[in-house]
Amino acid sequence: MSRYVVEPLAGHDRATFSSGSESLDRHFYQQVTQDVRRRIASCFVAVSDDGELAGFYTLAATSLAFDRLSAERASRLPRYPVVPGILLGRLAVAKAHQGRRLGGALVADALLRSARTEIVGHILVVDAIDDAAARFYQHLGFEPLADDRHRLIRPI
Numbered sequence: 001m002s003r004y005v006v007e008p009l010a011g012h013d014r015a016t017f018s019s020g021s022e023s024l025d026r027h028f029y030q031q032v033t034q035d036v037r038r039r040i041a042s043c044f045v046a047v048s049d050d051g052e053l054a055g056f057y058t059l060a061a062t063s064l065a066f067d068r069l070s071a072e073r074a075s076r077l078p079r080y081p082v083v084p085g086i087l088l089g090r091l092a093v094a095k096a097h098q099g100r101r102l103g104g105a106l107v108a109d110a111l112l113r114s115a116r117t118e119i120v121g122h123i124l125v126v127d128a129i130d131d132a133a134a135r136f137y138q139h140l141g142f143e144p145l146a147d148d149r150h151r152l153i154r155p156i
């Protein structure tokens with residue numbers, strides 16, 4: 001069984017990372033360090049015990065219009081126009097490491113970091129790239145928005 005350490009992206013070698021999603025891999029090679037530098041998102045990576053870069057995810061502040069929440073969730077919140085949240089914008093696990101519960105562990109890590117920050121968010125928001133990714137998030141307890149089934153939320 002592999003063990004992983006999750007840490008902020010720094011000088012890690014991203015060139016050979018391959019998740020099978022071309023757009024996510026391209027973003028990771030070409031865009032993510034600029035986003036971190038410009039404070040658009042933070043990025044965390046999972047490194048396996050043999051030093052391989054096995055996964056990554058990004059976090060950023062976001063908000064969701066109050067009227068996009070389900071009636072049940074809305075009933076528990078003050079009626080402010082928007083609900084503050086944290087966006088898990090991108091998440092990918094390298095093909096060689098998929099199916100070992102790393103994706104689920106990275107989502108748990110993202111929830112934990114979101115819960116620990118001093119600037120609070122009420123929900124973790126995810127954007128699924130396709131139906132399979134949406135099913136993955138639903139399996140982990142996220143609920144899709146009624147008007148966009150590829151955007152899902154979970155309380156922090």
Ligand SMILES: CC(C)(COP(=O)(O)OP(=O)(O)OC[C@H]1O[C@@H](n2cnc3c(N)ncnc32)[C@H](O)[C@@H]1OP(=O)(O)O)[C@@H](O)C(=O)NCCC(=O)NCCS
Nearest residue numbers: 021092093098099100101102103104129132133135136139
């Ligand atoms: C989606 C992805 C992140 C999943 O990572 P992973 O490490 O293979 O998934 P895990 O092994 O942690 O799976 C955790 C749980 O989710 C389930 N699961 C995984 N993929 C699933 C899917 N598409 N639909 C439903 N459940 C799924 C697993 O069976 C597991 O369930 P269990 O813990 O009850 O046994 C990974 O396959 C990936 O990077 N894919 C390409 C990019 C992508 O789709 N990113 C999604 C974010 S937009």
